[in-house]
Amino acid sequence: xxxxxxxxxxxxxxxxxxxxxxxxxxxxxxxxxxxxxxxxxxxxxxxxxxxxxxxxxxxxxxxxxxxxxxxxxxxxxxxxxxxxxxxxxxxxxxxxxxxxxxxxxxxxxxxxxxxxxxxxxxxxxxxxxxxxxxxxxxxxxxxxxxxxxxxxxxxxxxxxxxxxxxxxxxxxxxxxxxxxxxxxxxxxxxxxxxxxxxxxxxxxxxxxxxxxxxxxxxxxxxxxxxxxxxxxxxxxxxxxxxxxxxxxxxxxxxxxxxxxxxx
Numbered sequence: 001x002x003x004x005x006x007x008x009x010x011x012x013x014x015x016x017x018x019x020x021x022x023x024x025x026x027x028x029x030x031x032x033x034x035x036x037x038x039x040x041x042x043x044x045x046x047x048x049x050x051x052x053x054x055x056x057x058x059x060x061x062x063x064x065x066x067x068x069x070x071x072x073x074x075x076x077x078x079x080x081x082x083x084x085x086x087x088x089x090x091x092x093x094x095x096x097x098x099x100x101x102x103x104x105x106x107x108x109x110x111x112x113x114x115x116x117x118x119x120x121x122x123x124x125x126x127x128x129x130x131x132x133x134x135x136x137x138x139x140x141x142x143x144x145x146x147x148x149x150x151x152x153x154x155x156x157x158x159x160x161x162x163x164x165x166x167x168x169x170x171x172x173x174x175x176x177x178x179x180x181x182x183x184x185x186x187x188x189x190x191x192x193x194x195x196x197x198x199x200x201x202x203x204x205x206x207x208x209x210x211x212x213x214x215x216x217x218x219x220x221x222x223x224x225x226x227x228x229x230x231x232x233x234x235x236x237x238x239x240x241x242x243x244x245x246x247x248x249x250x251x252x253x254x255x256x257x258x259x260x261x262x263x
Contacts (some may be wrong), residue, residue, distance in 0.1 A: 036110035036121035044124035056094035079156030080237035100127040153247040157234035187224025209236035
């Protein structure tokens with residue numbers, strides 16, 4: 001009888017401990033929605049007043065940023081955001097407030113940051129609607145960005161300042177260029193152009209993201225390194241070899257090149 005009393009007391013003690021643990025445990029945090037959070041500009045202003053380690057991110061180009069931005073913001077252009085963590089954003093848990101000019105690029109950038117692992121991303125539209133303080137305000141000239149669309153993913157490339165890139169801009173302003181590109185040498189996708197462009201050849205060692213004109217009549221997207229004399233047309237920023245190979249695949253790939261102008 002004494003044995004059963006001891007066992008019973010032990011069981012009751014274990015049950016009591018389990019109940020204490022259950023009722024003292026905080027409820028689980030709600031699951032993430034799978035995207036960033038859109039907020040009003042008034043809410044963004046209120047959040048900017050808090051001393052919580054937040055950062056305000058302007059995802060326009062550097063020249064747009066320099067023409068006028070929200071005080072304290074840092075510039076991380078949308079086209080430079082890929083799958084690699086920006087050096088300006090070392091903390092995945094930091095509160096990030098994102099804006100652009102009109103609200104399109106801020107949405108794209110916010111989603112990319114969320115997919116990269118940042119969990120406190122708040123998008124609040126464009127500086128066009130901002131009624132708060134703006135530093136060094138002036139209107140920038142619209143400039144083109146080269147879009148490289150693989151069908152699976154879009155990459156945004158900054159065009160070079162040379163006659164080759166200017167000629168390409170003129171061509172793409174009239175129509176989209178869609179090409180079947182193939183691997184060559186284990187470091188590039190290449191296709192013949194339907195026209196020739198002026199050459200500005202220099203000896204270059206390529207890196208992933210370089211868009212190159214070869215012999216004036218071929219365009220290449222580099223995902224590896226190669227040293228040769230040719231012309232750089234544009235460059236996709238902050239992109240890795242694996243990012244490009246994942247989007248381009250092996251063998252033939254249909255790639256479209258077109259322009260998007262700053263709004």
